[in-house]
Amino acid sequence: MYLVLLAMMAVNVKVDFANTFEDVNKSIIKSNNKYKSTNSKTLTNIQSAQKLDSLMYSHYWEKSKSVSKISSHAIHYLDSIRSFLLLNTGGYNEFGYPKNSVSSEAVDKLFIRQSEGEKIRTQILNVKASLLNIIGEEKAFLINGIINTENYIVNSSGVSVKWEDYHFDNIALGGVLATLSRLENGLLIMESNIINHYYSIISNKLTANITSDDLSDSLKINFKLFSNKQFSLGDRIKMTTHLPQHTKTDSTTYTNILLDKEGNEVKENIEIDVENKEIIYLAEKPGEFTLSSSIQEGERLIFRKEKKFKIVDTRVVKQIVVNEIVKIEHHDNLFAGVKQQIFIKHPQHLTHELEIKVLNGDLLKVGNEFYIFSRKPGITSIQLYKGNNKVGEAKFIAKLLPEPIPMINGEFQNEISANIFKVVDKLSAGVPSFLWNDHYEVLSFELKKLDRYGKLVVSFENQGAYFNSQTIQQIHDARKGDVFIFDKILVKSADERIREITNLILTIK
Secondary structure (H helix, E strand, O other), X not given: OOOOOOOOOOOXXXXXXXXXXXXXXXXXXXXXXXXXXXXXXXXXXXXXXXXXXXXXXXXXXXXXXXXXXXXHHHHHHHHHHHHHHHHOXXXXXXXXOEOOOOXXXXXXHHHHHOOHHHHHHHXXXXXXXXXXXXHOHHHHHHOOOOOOOOOEEEOOOOOEEEXXXXXXXXXXXXXXXXXXXXXXXXXXXXXXXXXXXXXXXXXXXXXXXXXXXXXXXXXXXXXXXXXXXXXXXXXXXXXXXXXXXXXXXXXXXXXXXXXXXXXXXXXXXXXXXXXXXXXXXXXXXXXXXXXXEEEEEOOEEEEEEEEEEEEEOOOOOOOEOOOOOEEEOOOOOEEOOOXXXXXXXXXXXXXXXXXXXXXXXXXXXXXXXXEEEOOOOXXXXXXXXXXXXXXXXXXXXXXOOOOOEEEEOOEOOOEEOHHHHOOOOEOEEEOOOOOOHHHEEEEEEEEEEEOOOOOEEEEEEEEXXXXXXXXXXXXXXXOOOOEEEEEEXXXXXXXXXXXXXXXXXXXXX
């Protein structure tokens, strides 16, 4: 996924070309800042889950912290190189551009003669190895293909050169600054992929316990008492409470009380395990019950949470509250604005005998197939009724669509042959291996074309995803070594969000 920035900037290139690469650099930095912000929010959500249930989620929190630390350390290293280069080349001018963008002297001295380029590659290889050690080989796809660290890379002339020479040898300052930003972008993408993977696992585990109907910013969750909301007469109900982290002292008291509908404590057929914070109840009569759990320090109440459930006579009605009755095609989650097929199979009733109700969504039927359309992020509930009795319910998280990246021919790439490029008719956006990439729409983008010598040929705006006549002409005239920069890409997704995504730098090979 690493977008190779071919900074073909010789010492004698024009200043406007240097400015073009500084504009690209600023665009990449903007993308990096966005990743930093979203990664920070994701880490906060994972930490919230860990505070909620340290036994279940500390594993993911510790791994996420390690991933973030590894990424941050490498980014700090690249930032120090950027600062050193700017310090030794006069910094920025009054217009916000590097004073010596077209000079390669400081770059050659640092990266070639002092071997800093080789050190950067080694640093990135170490990052990959450390991340792989955390996620395991089976999850290597989360980081593969994002930053190219092959020892040799074929340049636009067809010559195989060392990684450090390809990126830094005789490259002007402006191009190197953009390359450093792009490397940081790759590190942030790897971090994002991993921590969002862990966050997705946590979200799925917490599906039955989410109380907020708007998950656009963060998850708000109840501490997990038990997943079922209804039991049958004769059931031996084991209720385990997972309370928030709290430093225990001599005056700390944990209390679990089972109350009936009138608020009276249930004392018969009850077993209480104080050490493991468990209550075991033999359901002897139907009714509504409440499990109340609390933490106290002496007389001071620290925390209290309640969970209501029912005990029913199954000879009268049986309500099944498990997601095995209703399943989603290919995924554990719903996505806001996306029509997804669901499969309904009740163990006791035929589907055509049931009335299906949906909260936060619309149910669509096409032939014998059912589809769910979630209107907004949050919890979408699918309820099954037989007459007036609710006989089944399933709840799913409806999420916002993930952040897309630019694609050519339905996949991310940074090199393409001239012949293949000439038959491409549009720029698309999506997520690798995501089933619903057709729910992203490119609204507009800015195209810059550089020839193999680094000269800016054209720069213009293209409205819509499909290439206009001017874009088609530039692609038709493309030659080996030309660089096409798709920048300021505006994308609308089915969840009604419009955002500018990271740019695409495509080299003709």
